[in-house]
Amino acid sequence: MLIENGFTVQRPVDEVWNYLLDVERIAPCMPGAELTEVVDDHTWNGKVNMAFGPVKMSFAGSVSMEERDDAAHRVALKAKGTEQKGKGAANATVTSWLEPVDGGTKVSMQADITLTGAAAQLSRGLLPEVSKRLTQQFADCLEESLAANATATAAAEGAGPAVEAGAAEAPPAAAPKPAPVAAKPVGGIRLGLAAIWSVIAGFFRRLFGGGSKPSS
Numbered sequence: 001m002l003i004e005n006g007f008t009v010q011r012p013v014d015e016v017w018n019y020l021l022d023v024e025r026i027a028p029c030m031p032g033a034e035l036t037e038v039v040d041d042h043t044w045n046g047k048v049n050m051a052f053g054p055v056k057m058s059f060a061g062s063v064s065m066e067e068r069d070d071a072a073h074r075v076a077l078k079a080k081g082t083e084q085k086g087k088g089a090a091n092a093t094v095t096s097w098l099e100p101v102d103g104g105t106k107v108s109m110q111a112d113i114t115l116t117g118a119a120a121q122l123s124r125g126l127l128p129e130v131s132k133r134l135t136q137q138f139a140d141c142l143e144e145s146l147a148a149n150a151t152a153t154a155a156a157e158g159a160g161p162a163v164e165a166g167a168a169e170a171p172p173a174a175a176p177k178p179a180p181v182a183a184k185p186v187g188g189i190r191l192g193l194a195a196i197w198s199v200i201a202g203f204f205r206r207l208f209g210g211g212s213k214p215s216s
Contacts, residue, residue: 088117
């Protein structure tokens with residue numbers, strides 16, 4: 001299944017790119033995700049916990065960087081995981097690229113996802129809507145994290161030590177990294193019902209050609 005999503009954050013493209021490549025900092029923004037091991041600078045192990053109504057799943061697996069183009073701000077990741085209670089497996093290839101827009105950055109994402117077992121029971125109509133909602137959670141968390149990082153950097157630059165006349169200038173202090181902003185865990189009944197309702201509403205909009213106009 002191919003899913004495409006995107007969002008815009010009001011930060012410069014190079015700043016967003018550098019932040020997205022810092023996996024240890026960006027992992028908390030991925031709803032339900034937990035980074036468990038940094039294997040090397042291209043491979044990571046982790047877990048993802050999800051709950052859709054009464055169905056709860058926990059995937060354990062790995063993510064590897066397959067492609068990185070700094071000039072084009074483009075990166076491709078390959079993820080694979082197995083549900084820890086034997087309910088299925090998931091494999092995905094996720095390609096992301098950044099573009100500068102109106103003083104901010106547009107983040108585009110394309111994911112080719114394969115689900116097996118109980119995980120595959122998420123219908124083709126439901127999974128894209130769930131993906132949109134999780135992408136929005138990720139975008140909100142990313143923007144908040146970038147803002148916190150910018151504030152910490154500005155504070156460090158403004159609090160440099162005073163330099164006496166004739167004394168050698170002290171090197172600037174490194175900006176402390178703020179604590180990562182964590183996204184809320186995935187799912188629960190509200191997410192599942194909201195996604196299902198969106199699918200049903202979309203069906204009726206298509207059925208009636210976008211809805212009838214109110215009579216005068």
